[in-house]
Amino acid sequence: MKTQLHIYYSGRVQGIGMRYTLLEIARSLGVAGWARNLSDGRVEVLAEAQKEALDDFLKQVKEQFCRYIEETDLNWHPQGASGANPGGEFRDFQIVF
Numbered sequence: 001m002k003t004q005l006h007i008y009y010s011g012r013v014q015g016i017g018m019r020y021t022l023l024e025i026a027r028s029l030g031v032a033g034w035a036r037n038l039s040d041g042r043v044e045v046l047a048e049a050q051k052e053a054l055d056d057f058l059k060q061v062k063e064q065f066c067r068y069i070e071e072t073d074l075n076w077h078p079q080g081a082s083g084a085n086p087g088g089e090f091r092d093f094q095i096v097f
Contacts (some may be wrong), residue, residue, distance in 0.1 A: 004076070007044070007073065008073040009075055010040075012068045027093055031093055032049065033048050035093075035094075036095065047089070
């Protein structure tokens with residue numbers, strides 16, 4: 001069963017290629033959703049996949065950006081942010097501007 005993960009990364013996370021690396025990691029794991037920069041300096045991510053793939057996604061992001069991420073705010077949504085069961089809201093992973 002797919003689930004959604006809403007993430008806010010803070011620290012020195014903008015201007016370092018983070019969104020593009022998130023895109024590569026997500027696509028390699030079959031994770032769908034999006035990433036975007038926020039005006040307050042954080043990076044926001046909404047990711048949807050099987051829990052195991054999301055766990056791998058989190059692990060790889062942490063490994064890649066351990067020097068830059070100061071705080072990670074995670075919110076798991078087993079029913080999706082809209083209240084519906086995840087599984088069709090996203091076709092792939094994208095960078096949102």
